[in-house]
Amino acid sequence: MKRNNLASSYRDPSGFVFEKDGEVFRQINKTYQEDYALLVNSGLYKALVRKGLLIPHKEIGGRVIKPIQIPFISYPYEWCFSQLKDAALLTLEIQKISLEHGMSLKDATSFNIQFYKGKPTFIDTLSFEKYKKGVPWVAYRQFCEQFLAPLALMVYKDARLSQMLIPGVGSIPLDLTAKLLPFAAKLNPTLLLHIFAQAKSQKIRNNLSLKNNSKTVGMSLNAMRELINNLESAIKNLKLPRENTVWSSYYSEEDKINNYSSRAMKSKKDLVKKYLKQVKPKLVWDAGANDGTFSQISAGIGAFTLSFDNDYAVVESNYLRVKKNKETKILPLFIDLVKPSPGIGWNLEERSSFFDRSIPDVILALALIHHLAIANNLPLVMLANFFAEHTRNLIIEFVPKEDSQVKLLLTLREDIFPYYDQDNFELEFSKYFFIKEKAKIAGSNRVIYLMKSKLQK
Amino acid sequence: MQKYLKFIVFILLIALVLPRPVKAYLDPGSASYLFQLLIAGALGALFYLKSIIKWFKNIFSGNESKKSQPTENEKE
Numbered sequence: 056m057k058r059n060n061l062a063s064s065y066r067d068p069s070g071f072v073f074e075k076d077g078e079v080f081r082q083i084n085k086t087y088q089e090d091y092a093l094l095v096n097s098g099l100y101k102a103l104v105r106k107g108l109l110i111p112h113k114e115i116g117g118r119v120i121k122p123i124q125i126p127f128i129s130y131p132y133e134w135c136f137s138q139l140k141d142a143a144l145l146t147l148e149i150q151k152i153s154l155e156h157g158m159s160l161k162d163a164t165s166f167n168i169q170f171y172k173g174k175p176t177f178i179d180t181l182s183f184e185k186y187k188k189g190v191p192w193v194a195y196r197q198f199c200e201q202f203l204a205p206l207a208l209m210v211y212k213d214a215r216l217s218q219m220l221i222p223g224v225g226s227i228p229l230d231l232t233a234k235l236l237p238f239a240a241k242l243n244p245t246l247l248l249h250i251f252a253q254a255k256s257q258k259i260r261n262n263l264s265l266k267n268n269s270k271t272v273g274m275s276l277n278a279m280r281e282l283i284n285n286l287e288s289a290i291k292n293l294k295l296p297r298e299n300t301v302w303s304s305y306y307s308e309e310d311k312i313n314n315y316s317s318r319a320m321k322s323k324k325d326l327v328k329k330y331l332k333q334v335k336p337k338l339v340w341d342a343g344a345n346d347g348t349f350s351q352i353s354a355g356i357g358a359f360t361l362s363f364d365n366d367y368a369v370v371e372s373n374y375l376r377v378k379k380n381k382e383t384k385i386l387p388l389f390i391d392l393v394k395p396s397p398g399i400g401w402n403l404e405e406r407s408s409f410f411d412r413s414i415p416d417v418i419l420a421l422a423l424i425h426h427l428a429i430a431n432n433l434p435l436v437m438l439a440n441f442f443a444e445h446t447r448n449l450i451i452e453f454v455p456k457e458d459s460q461v462k463l464l465l466t467l468r469e470d471i472f473p474y475y476d477q478d479n480f481e482l483e484f485s486k487y488f489f490i491k492e493k494a495k496i497a498g499s500n501r502v503i504y505l506m507k508s509k510l511q512k
Numbered sequence: 513m514q515k516y517l518k519f520i521v522f523i524l525l526i527a528l529v530l531p532r533p534v535k536a537y538l539d540p541g542s543a544s545y546l547f548q549l550l551i552a553g554a555l556g557a558l559f560y561l562k563s564i565i566k567w568f569k570n571i572f573s574g575n576e577s578k579k580s581q582p583t584e585n586e587k588e
Contacts, residue, residue, distance in 0.1 A: 191552065196544035248551070256547040274548055278556035282548065285555070 062404035063166065069181040070118075079125075083118040087181055090158075094183045099156035108149055109177045110169075120180060123171070126338065126359040126386075127413055130406055131165040131201070132220040133363075133388045133396055135371040136209050136295045137378070139217065142168040142175045143202035147287045149177055150192070154280060159186040163194035165201045165225055166406070172383040189273030192282060199249050200226040203289060207250060208232060210293045211240045214367045217389070224400045229254035245289030295371070315499065322497035327419065327450060328352050330492060330505040334448045336416030342392050343423040347373040347385055353419065354384035361415070365391035392423075393431050410445060414511065418446040421503075425454040425461045428475055435474065435483040443487035443508040453480050453502045477502065 061079075064072040069087035073080055083091050094100050103109035112122040131139055142165055150160050160182050167179040192198075201220075204227040208216040212235060219227050233254040240246050274282075315323065327349055331339070339358040341350040346369055350362035362385050364370050373387035390396065395409035420442065427433045433441075442449050454461055455477060481490065488506035495502050 191545050191548035193545070195548055199544075253544060253547050256550070257543040274552035275556045277559040278552040281555040281559035281562075282551075284559075 062401065063406065065401060065405065067181060079122065080115075081112070081120045081122060081180060083120065083181065085118075088118070090184045091181070093158060093185055094180070097156040097158060099153060099158055099183065100180075102152055102156065103149060103177070106152075107174065107176070108145060108152075109180070110171065112180060122178065122180065125169045125171055125176075125178065127361060128169060129386060129388055130220075130396060131168075131205070131225055132217055133390055133409070134217070135367065135374050135387065135389055136206065136214055136217070137371060137374050138170070138175070138387075139165065139202065139209075140206055140290060140293065141378075143198075143206065143290045144287065145175045145177060146198065146202065147283050147290070150194075150283050151280070153183060154186060154276065154283075157186050158183045159192065159279075160184075160194050163198035163201065165220075170386050173377050173381060173385070186276075188276070191274045192279055195282070196229070196253070197226070198286065199253060200229060200232075203246075203249055203286065204229060204232040206290065206293050207240060207246055208235060210295055211236050214295060214371070221396065221399060224406065230257065243289075243292070245285060245292070249286065249289060319496050319498040319501075322499075323421070323452075323501075323503065324349070324352060326494055326496065326503045327421070328356070330450050330503070331356050331358070331417065333492075333505065334417050336448070338413060338415045339417045339419060340415045340446070341419045341421075343421070343426065344373065344387070344419075345369050347376065347387060349419055349421055350385050350387075351382075353417070354382060358384065358416070360385050361388055361390075361413075362386065363388040363390035363392075365389070365393075393427065393433070415446050417448045417450055418442060420449060420451040422452055422454060422460070422501075424451060424480070425458070425464060429461060429464045429472055432471075435480055436486065439484040439487040443510040447508055447511045449488060449504070449506040449508065451484075451504050451506065452496075453477055453504065455500055457500055 059074045061072045061074060064070070068084065069090070070081055070083045073082060100109065104111045110122045110125070112120040115121050131142070134142070145168060146160070146163050146165075150163075153159055161184040162179075162182055167177055167182055168175045169178050170176070171178075200223075205217050205220055208219070208227065216235075229250055233251050236246070236250070241251055331353055335356075336353070336358040339350075339353040339360045341347070341353060341360055341362045344350050344362040344364050345366075347362045350360040350373075353360045362373055364373070364387075367389060370387050370389045373385075376382070377385050377387060390409060396406075398404060398408040398411065399406045424438070427438055428435055442451070456462070456465075456472075456475060484490065484504075484506060487509055489509065490504055490506050492505040493502055
């Protein structure tokens with residue numbers, strides 16, 4: 056069978072990740088064997104796995120380990136604030152425990168964290184090295200650029216600034232962060248130290264030889280512990296201001312902007328559940344998931360569900376609910392279907408595009424078509440082709456022009472969509488899909504379809 | 513605790529703005545390495561100070577089992 060080395064681990068001299076028969080393995084290079092032995096023999100591996108902080112693995116021989124498989128690899132620019140914050144705190148907790156076992160993290164990239172069973176989990180088993188007395192934390196700057204800088208920008212400026220992690224491949228340079236943060240951020244002593252002062256220090260050319268300096272000065276273990284404690288309190292104190300968006304109250308009782316009576320909502324839920332049960336999916340994308348109401352139905356029948364939306368506030372509340380209720384099969388993500396995460400990094404392969412990472416068994420496109428066709432001017436035939444390429448099955452809701460939500464979209468613009476009606480929708484989608492089922496949502500003028508892609512097996 | 517930290521940051525900033533001879537090939541990562549060495553003393557002192565405060569708190573709260581903490585924290 057074909058074995059593919061993954062581009063995400065090209066930079067790591069300790070080993071590499073490869074895929075074989077659809078499963079992911081990690082090869083440990085000879086140079087890392089000593090550190091790997093220490094990870095196991097010091098009891099660090101056991102301690103981290105017992106606490107659910109590190110992904111468990113099996114040794115399968117030939118210096119190859121097989122970790123527990125993660126259903127979907129997501130990236131930090133697809134996470135909401137609280138996901139990135141939890142990933143940052145996990146990294147620091149792991150560093151603390153590593154120091155207790157005579158080891159230290161040699162990198163602190165946010166790509167080392169994945170969400171497994173609803174919780175952030177460290178996946179890079181080869182990130183640990185022997186702690187060397189007196190040597191500072193080699194991953195300090197990386198931690199600040201990958202976690203502290205984006206989180207601070209999200210709190211002091213705007214949560215959408217997490218998207219700066221895309222051009223930076225997971226990092227935001229500290230000097231840029233210092234320029235973008237408002238003066239108020241300087242009044243936060245931990246940010247003053249770890250962002251502003253550190254950024255300033257990078258500009259100052261120092262004539263001290265690094266080798267000589269580390270020999271004479273050094274950083275004690277207690278100083279290192281205090282550095283980690285200090286970063287931890289910096290991260291913990293960062294809290295997102297509460298903001299309401301249009302969509303965050305979409306399904307709420309007191310502020311009903313959607314078109315569903317309780318009868319229609321029940322009918323829609325019943326239909327979605329019925330169609331999902333017919334397909335028996337393992338992986339579902341709930342596109343435009345809002346607060347994850349329908350993702351919960353999909354997770355309820357056992358499917359791992361990517362619950363994504365382009366509204367920041369609803370992704371945040373979706374994650375906080377998943378966390379609170381310890382839901383294990385829903386992964387909330389900040390994804391805009393019309394401009395999803397691209398392939399980035401070395402040769403544009405280091406971090407793959409959203410579409411290159413999975414093909415779901417079902418895409419749920421509920422109350423979405425009018426946003427794509429009318430708000431985004433995407434022709435129905437293109438939408439049909441798009442969905443057929445990216446999923447095996449589609450559960451889609453058609454929202455007609457008579458619907459108040461569509462009327463709202465057309466209020467302030469010319470109606471240039473003469474072909475947007477149910478007949479044309481069925482005609483165009485039939486070119487790329489077999490329409491298996493359709494039913495009207497009771498108490499509404501909307502229709503739900505179950506379709507099977509002609510382009511996917 | 514914050515006032516100690518502010519004092520440390522103040523001293524640090526003074527140190528950073530002082531002119532120094534240049535070494536052009538020092539990459540920013542190395543600068544952060546040196547930055548940690550620069551703040552290491554202050555961080556170590558802060559850690560020690562916190563341990564003492566914790567120790568006193570334990571004495572006054574009558575938590576005998578944790579009285580020996582400062583000496584444990586000093587172990588490396």
